[in-house]
Amino acid sequence: MGESSLMHKIHDSSSASSSSSSEDEKRPALARQAATVKAKAKEKAIHYKAEVNRLFGREQPVHKVLGAGKAADIFLWRNKRSSGMVLGAGTMLWFFFERMEYHLITFICHFLIVSLAALFLWSNASVFIHKAPVQVPQVAIPEDCLIHIVKALRFEINRAFLLLREIGTGRDIKKFLTVVGILWLISLVGSCFNFLTLFYLCFLLLFTLPLVYEKNEDQIDALAEKAMIEIKKQYAVLDAKVLSQIPVAGFKKD
Template structure:
């Protein structure tokens, strides 16, 4: 009889424990549900690519400097990148007018200079006589002096670039850099083909227009251009590796390379 009462007591205690556990579980689940309902789900941030992927390719110009600094960061860079639209449009318009005069109308430089000089002298002569006849006093025509500093800066910049080109050509002629030799020969060959299509003025005008359009397009759409350039660069490196293994590696080395390796 005592055992029966003990079993019934233990069963009652176990039943009560189950009921209390169920009640606690329901309350905790309901509280967690209410907490989740109170707290709105925060939008997931897009996962950024790892640094190794970002640092794998630095863009068309290396990616270390913006395009404005690559072009010098001064007034020429502002003109090429259309920081001041009026100045850039004016420069491009003057270049277009010069190209139309010399290429389409077939005006010659000496003829143009002479005609401009005749028109300027005639206008100043008539102006000075009209002022002297009306006011009876000699007119004041301002003196024009060209500053020295801009010409010296242009000459210095040209001298530096010419010296760099001569040093590069000297290194290529000595047979030290085969890649540079092939790149320069290919560039000169392409330039000769383009030169056979048009004259120097047209070629200069095309380069001038490209300088006013391509940097702006790249600065605006660099996130789309850089992956494409990366793919092209990888493909070129693969083709060059195949060409190097099949052709360039079989070319006998010159004496300068043997001395350098020794």
């Protein structure tokens, strides 16, 4: 009786050890299988991102497109306190000028009057109250910065003139229709809002659109790509039926 129970215990222990060893052998295989699945999923995600055409042909991250500086951090809400302060200040200025009907030139003049009066009175009163006068910093615009801004502005203006010249020659109907459509949309928006409100709406969009796009860039790029394909199809139909029948003026080289 004792020998049979002893043999039974030995058999149980051997079976338990064999089952544990088989489980130990299965664990590396399961780990390798899980790693393979993760690698395939990662490769699929990278392949999907490579296939998607970025909006406006973008090849860099949104933060770098916006300059990768403090302005980009503010627009993308990397520093929520700074972004909230700038957005709040812009909203207060818009409310001040638009709703309270306070004019910009009047505001600038009143602000300068109050500032100059305070500095003038403090500078003269500091002699009697034995306080140090206010050190007004000397402000000067750097020449290099101004030249860079003027050059960039000149380049963009020349591009606009070149585009208008190409449209005026009657060679490119696609550009003509695109510019006319954009100007028509701007005129519709301008008829609904005044310049200050329109500027404030653009200001709000700077704080919302880049952030939304950065968080959902894959989905937005995929939808934009589908929309562009559909627009090109519709334009091809329009070009074949209508635009190709319109005579285009020739262009003579000087």
